[in-house]
Amino acid sequence: MSEPFDLSSRKLTTRKGIDTEELTGKTFPYQFDRSLVEDIDLAAATPGEDLNWLEDINLMEEDGVPAVFDRYTNAFLKIHFEIPEGRGDEYARKVLIKHLQEGNSYGVWLKHKHAKFPQPSLGSWIADSPTVGESWTPPRLEGWEQPLGH
Amino acid sequence: MVAVTAGERGVRYDIRGLAEPDAVAPKIAKIDGDTAGFDAADLSPRQINLELRRLVYGEGIREVTIDNPGAKHSIAVGILTCCRIRINGSLGYFGCGLVDGPEIHITGRVGWSVAENMMSGVVVIDKNAGSLTGAAIRGGDLVIRGHVGARTGIDQKGGTIIVGGNAGATTGFMMQRGRQIICGDAGGGLGDSMYDGSIYVAGKVASLGVDCVEAEMTPADDELIDRKFRIYGMDRPDTFRKFTCGRKLWNYDNLEPSERKLVL
Numbered sequence: 001m002s003e004p005f006d007l008s009s010r011k012l013t014t015r016k017g018i019d020t021e022e023l024t025g026k027t028f029p030y031q032f033d034r035s036l037v038e039d040i041d042l043a044a045a046t047p048g049e050d051l052n053w054l055e056d057i058n059l060m061e062e063d064g065v066p067a068v069f070d071r072y073t074n075a076f077l078k079i080h081f082e083i084p085e086g087r088g089d090e091y092a093r094k095v096l097i098k099h100l101q102e103g104n105s106y107g108v109w110l111k112h113k114h115a116k117f118p119q120p121s122l123g124s125w126i127a128d129s130p131t132v133g134e135s136w137t138p139p140r141l142e143g144w145e146q147p148l149g150h
Numbered sequence: 151m152v153a154v155t156a157g158e159r160g161v162r163y164d165i166r167g168l169a170e171p172d173a174v175a176p177k178i179a180k181i182d183g184d185t186a187g188f189d190a191a192d193l194s195p196r197q198i199n200l201e202l203r204r205l206v207y208g209e210g211i212r213e214v215t216i217d218n219p220g221a222k223h224s225i226a227v228g229i230l231t232c233c234r235i236r237i238n239g240s241l242g243y244f245g246c247g248l249v250d251g252p253e254i255h256i257t258g259r260v261g262w263s264v265a266e267n268m269m270s271g272v273v274v275i276d277k278n279a280g281s282l283t284g285a286a287i288r289g290g291d292l293v294i295r296g297h298v299g300a301r302t303g304i305d306q307k308g309g310t311i312i313v314g315g316n317a318g319a320t321t322g323f324m325m326q327r328g329r330q331i332i333c334g335d336a337g338g339g340l341g342d343s344m345y346d347g348s349i350y351v352a353g354k355v356a357s358l359g360v361d362c363v364e365a366e367m368t369p370a371d372d373e374l375i376d377r378k379f380r381i382y383g384m385d386r387p388d389t390f391r392k393f394t395c396g397r398k399l400w401n402y403d404n405l406e407p408s409e410r411k412l413v414l
Binding site: 046048049050052054055071116118120123124127128129131136138 | 166210228251253269270271290291308
């Protein structure tokens, strides 16, 4: 799994776009280097005998750049490498699976803090995923005191 | 974790809304290598789910068989890993909801809202299913070999729902993406207010809902149907009609462009 995100450098804007880079403050090597996703076996990474949920994942566009939508973060992940013609969906799916398997999806990463129940950190995308959510405690607002009688 | 007692029946729950907060996995499963099985006859739904999670999360079991589920509600929910689960019997409502990854086979019937919000995986039901089957699913395959009730795939955002028999009223209501393949007849109001996605029906359609129109079948549609029927060993009806969104209600692309992203 990748290092925890350092969110101190990110700059959230009020624009309508929803982009992974804006949420995490960083980009990832496989957004730029096609060779890093060539070996991804999509059938092996999904349940059942075909592509299962990846059937609904297609190459899209965000801010004029090819992108894949990460439903676990509700944000686009831009793809900056050159995509061979006619293989857009394939590479969109490979980049997304790589992103999920490496634990870089922002929504999945938030599980470390917010998961309320024990569960595999990296879901079904990788075997023997570490468990998160085993020691969740309700957040307390600093300086807040429980009202008398409660 | 603080537990609270509330209600006339004195049901205890914790701050997360979890009922039976003190329940523990009964550890009754018989484990053989990476397979396991247990009898659920005398267990509460919470105990069944705790035992199931103990096996697939804690023990690394890849195949679990549950006998005598007794049509209990909310069984096999929230399973977030690749595994195979066989349930010998029937489930009540909200079975197999919120799953992401498992392949589940139910030999009996299921109540309403089976596999609601499924993210990925496969759920196969050998007999009939109630209303709201596959509500809001986002991905994966949901196969019902029998009939289904009303509003199948309501708010569906992805995935494929296959029905071997008939489907009730308002099938595909507010569907936003994904596919439904219905081998039998469909009730009134098919595809009412659907935004996107495709519904294939082999039998009669009682009536179409608002903004649902018939479309031309393409080779890609036939490839999808052939592939799914081959995978699940089902007999394919000779012909299907395809229904999609007429896009007359498609106003919100202009009004709220970013909203469209939220349903992708």
